[in-house]
Amino acid sequence: MHPYTLEKEEKELAEIKDTEEKKHKSQARIGQGKYRNELLNLCPFCPITMVSDDRLLIASHIKPWSQSNEMEKIDPYNGLMLTPTFDYLFDKGFLSFTNNKETILSPFLSKITYSKVGISDNKNFSSLIIEGREEYLKYHRENILKK
Template sequence: MNFYDWMIYKGLSESSAKKYDRALGGPLSQWAQDHGLTFGPLNALTSSSALHDLQPKIQELPLFKERNARGHQMYSATLSHFAAYLESNGSDDVQADLESVINDSNIPATEKLALIQARIGQGIFREKVLRHWTCCAVTGYRDTSLLVASHIKPWKKATSEERIDPWNGLLLSPNLDKAFDKGFITFDPNGIIRLSPLFTEAAKLGITHSMKIALQPQHERYMAYHREEEFKSD
């Protein structure tokens, strides 16, 4: 769930969500980059601790103080909402997805259980993904208790069948799973990793351009969707 969608889910109006989303990706990001506080837009941040360190520095900028006062504290409110978004770390996303399944009267009860288990990384989906990959699909790390059964086409955008299709799954270490889920990495048809230009500190997470994955043809329709719709190419 991106920042805009998260704000809508939290009950903000469309106009407020658009205003804060534009402020984050526009003026706030520009001010931070112009003063050497960050090397990319703020909406590329995935760590709440990173924002925690940046936020007071941004708020001390004279331009921030001037524009924030003129804008009736809009920019400080934007940073507060974005901090709450990063703090949620996807938990609100999961909760919203589970609620959508539970409240859907068109889904039979037995199918709901399978979908819920697939969303929280358990059940038949994880079992099938584990059976195919057996270890981290990229690094070969073998302690499966620490690995995540990750959907290639995001769960919330997939059909019920796609949500439990093991070909829509990768077995990844947590750092790779989070980067893939956020669209900061993807894989080309030959399995070679692509790093988003917004992912400026990938190496600090052990993620490099030399990584690759052994994809099967059945993965490609899902991976093609991820490259086109989820990957942050610019």
């Protein structure tokens, strides 16, 4: 995790007075760091942009954290490393992927918008690691992707 982020989170933890809340937030932070590191080991770059500087990558859950059980929250196969723009598109359901590594774009954004960020429907990303993520991606397509 980036040193600035760690420093910011440590300050936030120090300001929490409730010891139970502090304990839960601290454990969540540790779990998220482990999840991110394991995901980076599996895929050390964004498969769309090929950016590999981990300071510019977000560990994006395929099945959202809020909808995942305890195991799914820390399963690195429930994640993709994405640059911020593509993380946002994926997280908000404007972008998903088939099990054949092709993009699925939501009709809720215009083709012009997609073209400005350099992505199109049915575009194949051969660097996208699907193996082990099929069920999570199915969930994303069925429940997150805006249709």
